[in-house]
Amino acid sequence: MEKIGKKQIRAIFLFEFQMCHTAAETTHNINSSFDPGTANERTVQWWFKKFHKGNKRLEDEEHSDWPSKVDSDQLRAVIEADPLTTTQDGSEELSVNYSTVIWHLKQIGKVKKLNKCVPQDLTKNFLKNHRFEVSPSFIMHNNNKLFLSWIVTSDNMQISYDNQR
DSSP: OOOHHHHHHHHHHHHHHHHTTTTHHHHHHHHHSTTTTOOOOOHHHHHHHHHHTOOOOOOOOOOOOOSSSSOHHHHHHHHHHOOOHHHHHHHHHHTHHHHHHHHHHHTEEEETTEEEEEEEEOOOOHHHHHHHHHHHHHHHHHHOOOOGGEEEEETEEEEEOOOOE
């Protein structure tokens, strides 16, 4: 059987509503006349509620004013300018919904971790730079708490050992 279009099925919803049929009856009538699964009872209920309020338009309504497209380069520039910015702040700056910002962050390979946007995949270059940034802090930490004396290394295996007796 031929597939029925959205506008056609909505016209049938309106007709059934004007005939004072229930949503369950309408769903049964449509699914028995056309392919099973053509109409969903919850969808019919939604349209009946809309018709009951006096709105008899069958076209799709416009959604929110937020644009769904974000320029990836612009988002990357915003995040790199301030990695501690929140998705809410980024969404306000770019005039988009915050969930759109989160989705596009994943698309450009960044995720929000510990309140900071970081690269999603840990490339060799990123790991090398991270080790370079962290190693001075370990040396400073060692001066304060003798951190390096706790570590025993053997055959690429590191075991934390507390030798503070």
